[in-house]
Amino acid sequence: MKVFGYGTEAADKDLVSVVFERKDPRAGEIAFKVTYCGVCHSDLHQVRNDWRNTTYPCVPGHEVVGEVTAVGDGVTRFAVGDVIGVGCMVNSCLDCEKCDAGVENYCQGPKGFTATYNGPAKARGENTYGGYTSHFVVREEFAITVPNGYDPRYVGPVLCAGITVYSPMKHWGLEAGKTLGVVGVGGLGHMAIKLGKALGARVVALTRSEGKTDEILKMGADEVVISSDKEQMKSARQSLDLMINTIPVPHDINPYVGLMKSDSTIVIVGNLTNFENVVPGPLVFNRIGIAGSLIGGIKETQEVLDLCAEHDITPSIKMVKMQDINDVLSTLEEGNDGDFRHVIDMQSLHEATDHLERTAATIPDPYRGDVVNRRAS
Numbered sequence: 001m002k003v004f005g006y007g008t009e010a011a012d013k014d015l016v017s018v019v020f021e022r023k024d025p026r027a028g029e030i031a032f033k034v035t036y037c038g039v040c041h042s043d044l045h046q047v048r049n050d051w052r053n054t055t056y057p058c059v060p061g062h063e064v065v066g067e068v069t070a071v072g073d074g075v076t077r078f079a080v081g082d083v084i085g086v087g088c089m090v091n092s093c094l095d096c097e098k099c100d101a102g103v104e105n106y107c108q109g110p111k112g113f114t115a116t117y118n119g120p121a122k123a124r125g126e127n128t129y130g131g132y133t134s135h136f137v138v139r140e141e142f143a144i145t146v147p148n149g150y151d152p153r154y155v156g157p158v159l160c161a162g163i164t165v166y167s168p169m170k171h172w173g174l175e176a177g178k179t180l181g182v183v184g185v186g187g188l189g190h191m192a193i194k195l196g197k198a199l200g201a202r203v204v205a206l207t208r209s210e211g212k213t214d215e216i217l218k219m220g221a222d223e224v225v226i227s228s229d230k231e232q233m234k235s236a237r238q239s240l241d242l243m244i245n246t247i248p249v250p251h252d253i254n255p256y257v258g259l260m261k262s263d264s265t266i267v268i269v270g271n272l273t274n275f276e277n278v279v280p281g282p283l284v285f286n287r288i289g290i291a292g293s294l295i296g297g298i299k300e301t302q303e304v305l306d307l308c309a310e311h312d313i314t315p316s317i318k319m320v321k322m323q324d325i326n327d328v329l330s331t332l333e334e335g336n337d338g339d340f341r342h343v344i345d346m347q348s349l350h351e352a353t354d355h356l357e358r359t360a361a362t363i364p365d366p367y368r369g370d371v372v373n374r375r376a377s
């Protein structure tokens with residue numbers, strides 16, 4: 001099928017309208033019309049090649065929501081008309097220890113997991129295109145069921161921002177009676193506050209912006225600590241069992257270490273490049289770990305979306321038009337994204353089809369990967 005979208009040819013170029021073909025769903029796959037797509041900070045990193053792994057053309061979007069339009073042979077979990085979501089992965093080997101354990105995000109197969117866009121990075125000439133597109137095709141194992149009654153506009157941010165902070169909470173055993181610290185209250189951080197509360201924890205939010213305090217308390221945080229205020233940081237010393245650090249850029253992590261209890265863990269989910277000197281002394285003396293965590297498996301992604309529906313947790317969102325994507329990315333780049341997630345109303349793209357027919361740049365068709373594996377057969 002002919003698919004319109006927005007993508008870019010190079011790190012220093014704006015996104016422009018593009019057109020390409022997605023093949024009809026094969027056995028085990030489903031096709032859907034994209035209705036909403038969240039804008040993740042990773043989209044900006046990938047578009048600008050900040051992680052030095054972008055394959056162009058780059059068509060971003062991994063917080064994808066839509067309505068099923070066709071299903072391939074053997075599809076059992078979905079039918080035409082269902083509302084579904086796709087997060088950061090569209091495939092994996094489904095045949096390794098990690099995939100068997102439901103953590104496809106750490107797939108040990110030869111290609112690892114296939115990212116929803118810009119993947120698989122390791123293989124040349126094999127590029128996937130994400131959700132900044134009119135239509136999408138995915139194998140059913142990687143589609144998430146949207147619970148009845150949960151507003152589809154809110155789904156996208158849960159599938160990346162939500163799962164990224166939820167998975168470490170589960171892995172490191174966050175529960176009632178424990179205290180979670182959330183560093184950075186943006187797209188990921190605000191979800192961490194809400195999900196931490198849903199798991200029964202006490203939540204302390206750390207932010208540089210004093211002006212955000214009231215809003216953060218409204219999100220449910222029990223306490224707000226202004227990280228630039230030495231007195232406040234001092235009074236929060238050794239109070240946290242788990243810290244989720246969502247800051248997406250290199251920064252000084254040392255001041256946060258002092259907030260951690262003995263035997264606690266700081267989990268990095270936003271910054272993939274480097275840290276300024278980490279002083280190991282305080283880590284050693286208090287057996288504090290610094291760990292990383294990458295999104296989450298499909299089972300856990302379904303779990304967090306179900307939890308959001310059950311507890312009426314919604315990300316703070318701002319609806320935008322597909323055509324305004326370059327402005328949105330500039331806003332993210334300037335760090336002015338506030339405490340909400342941009343979500344593209346893809347109706348803006350669907351309505352522009354006539355115009356796009358004449359103006360969109362044709363780009364190569366995306367990589368489809370294999371569907372043959374143990375679970376599908």
Ligand SMILES: [Zn+2]
Pocket residue numbers: 040041042043062088160161
């Ligand atoms: Zn993301």
Ligand SMILES: [Zn+2]
Pocket residue numbers: 092093094095096097098099100104106107108109
């Ligand atoms: Zn695997």
